[in-house]
Amino acid sequence: MKQFVMYGAGSIGRGFIGALFSKLGYEVTFIDVNEEVVRLLNTYHQYDQVIVGEQTQTITIQHVKAVDGKDEQAVCEAIASADLMATALGANILPKVAPLVAKGLKYRWETRGNVPLDILICENLNDADRIFHDAVAQYMEDPKWDTLVGFVETSIGKMVPPANNFEEATSPLAVRQEAYEFLPVNKAAIKTKWTDASQIIPYAPFQYFVERKLFVHNMAHFTTALLGMYEGFTYISEAASDISIQWIVKNCMAESAMALAGAYGVSYAKLQDHMNDLLYRFQNVALKDTVARVARDLMRKIKPKDRLVGAMRLCLENEIQPVYLCFAISLALSYVDQDVLEEVCEIHQDEKVYEWIQGDLAWLKKKPSLTQTITYLEKQEHEIIGSVI
Numbered sequence: 124m125k126q127f128v129m130y131g132a133g134s135i136g137r138g139f140i141g142a143l144f145s146k147l148g149y150e151v152t153f154i155d156v157n158e159e160v161v162r163l164l165n166t167y168h169q170y171d172q173v174i175v176g177e178q179t180q181t182i183t184i185q186h187v188k189a190v191d192g193k194d195e196q197a198v199c200e201a202i203a204s205a206d207l208m209a210t211a212l213g214a215n216i217l218p219k220v221a222p223l224v225a226k227g228l229k230y231r232w233e234t235r236g237n238v239p240l241d242i243l244i245c246e247n248l249n250d251a252d253r254i255f256h257d258a259v260a261q262y263m264e265d266p267k268w269d270t271l272v273g274f275v276e277t278s279i280g281k282m283v284p285p286a287n288n289f290e291e292a293t294s295p296l297a298v299r300q301e302a303y304e305f306l307p308v309n310k311a312a313i314k315t316k317w318t319d320a321s322q323i324i325p326y327a328p329f330q331y332f333v334e335r336k337l338f339v340h341n342m343a344h345f346t347t348a349l350l351g352m353y354e355g356f357t358y359i360s361e362a363a364s365d366i367s368i369q370w371i372v373k374n375c376m377a378e379s380a381m382a383l384a385g386a387y388g389v390s391y392a393k394l395q396d397h398m399n400d401l402l403y404r405f406q407n408v409a410l411k412d413t414v415a416r417v418a419r420d421l422m423r424k425i426k427p428k429d430r431l432v433g434a435m436r437l438c439l440e441n442e443i444q445p446v447y448l449c450f451a452i453s454l455a456l457s458y459v460d461q462d463v464l465e466e467v468c469e470i471h472q473d474e475k476v477y478e479w480i481q482g483d484l485a486w487l488k489k490k491p492s493l494t495q496t497i498t499y500l501e502k503q504e505h506e507i508i509g510s511v512i
């Protein structure tokens with residue numbers, strides 16, 4: 124069987140990517156530091172993918188095994204024998220595994236000759252290919268290594284909550300998730316031939332998909348979570364079904380979508396279809412996705428190139444006034460040490476938006492209802508945009 128190595132056996136690794144390539148005929152070796160997950164994978168060699176939505180469907184994923192991420196020799200052997208590899212570890216973990224990935228690649232070339240390898244990078248991270256490439260490069264001496272590894276960015280649209288025990292679970296390894304199954308990949312970075320499966324969408328230039336994912340999907344999901352926290356909700360589906368939250372989130376999405384349409388020359392109508400589909404998918408009650416998961420790691424999510432500030436900057440570059448996105452940034456700032464976050468997201472650099480954000484923060488201090496906030500934002504939008512139409 125063709126060999127697929129999946130670095131990270133969590134929600135996306137086990138729930139989506141490992142499962143997808145198992146269904147496409149690969150034997151999948153997971154690498155993970157969670158000893159219990161490794162043990163269970165090597166005991167059962169299968170697990171269930173539980174697709175939840177209007178109906179529940181259970182698919183048994185077979186031909187799987189695992190190696191312990193702390194066992195360096197086992198990791199090197201897995202990387203050496205891979206026909207294709209992927210990571211789904213978390214943006215902060217990626218640089219930490221770079222030395223071991225470099226070691227595995229060197230072992231591969233020592234034992235098998237110069238066989239190229241594509242690595243699908245399945246993380247919510249702008250510039251993930253360059254960041255991972257540069258992290259691995261630090262441990263490479265021979266410059267020709269670069270021609271043998273494809274750092275392939277992907278856009279992971281599937282939503283998979285943490286794979287803890289859940290009521291539909293049929294085994295301890297089961298993963299609950301929504302039905303969405305598309306995997307756009309950066310065609311320009313691919314160095315080997317793997318599959319023609321219809322779920323995989325090779326696309327170039329890929330930056331459009333990266334920015335659509337981060338600035339529409341992730342931005343809207345994060346803003347829904349922030350507003351959900353504001354209203355005291357536990358689940359994303361509760362927040363996403365709230366009509367006031369929907370209204371604010373939809374306007375944030377519209378600003379991002381207008382900027383993307385301008386930057387990439389894509390039709391706004393197509394982006395609107397995507398927005399409506401997401402707003403529906405966020406309401407999936409059976410997914411039991413939490414506000415806490417989607418808002419996790421706020422310091423990373425507020426960085427200049429990430430979902431909120433990145434979307435706001437794309438608007439400014441494309442002459443879109445980011446009224447609602449600035450409000451979402453203020454909401455994020457209102458949850459943590461404001462001075463620290465202001466520095467992290469570098470909003471000082473633009474006087475105009477800095478002023479708007481300060482105004483929004485003062486508004487939020489009054490603890491207004493979301494209905495009052497909608498009127499406040501509409502008025503602000505009128506003053507900023509209405510006067511120049």
Ligand SMILES: NC(=O)C1=CN([C@@H]2O[C@H](COP(=O)(O)OP(=O)(O)OC[C@H]3O[C@@H](n4cnc5c(N)ncnc54)[C@H](O)[C@@H]3O)[C@@H](O)[C@H]2O)C=CC1
Nearest residue numbers: 131132133134135155156192211213214246247279282283
């Ligand atoms: N869960 C979701 O719906 C989505 C997640 N993503 C992205 O996918 C990536 C993974 O996220 P999740 O699967 O949700 O996280 P997760 O926490 O469920 O899985 C990460 C896995 O990596 C393992 N791990 C951590 N450090 C490791 C190391 N040094 N060596 C080996 N394994 C290690 C953990 O034990 C865990 O099993 C993140 O970058 C996330 O932003 C992207 C789209 C959707």
Ligand SMILES: O=P(O)(O)OC[C@H]1O[C@](O)(CO)[C@@H](O)[C@@H]1O
Nearest residue numbers: 247279281282283341344345417
């Ligand atoms: O995984 P992160 O970067 O913490 O962000 C969570 C985001 O990832 C997703 O799970 C998938 O893109 C979204 O549903 C959510 O917005």
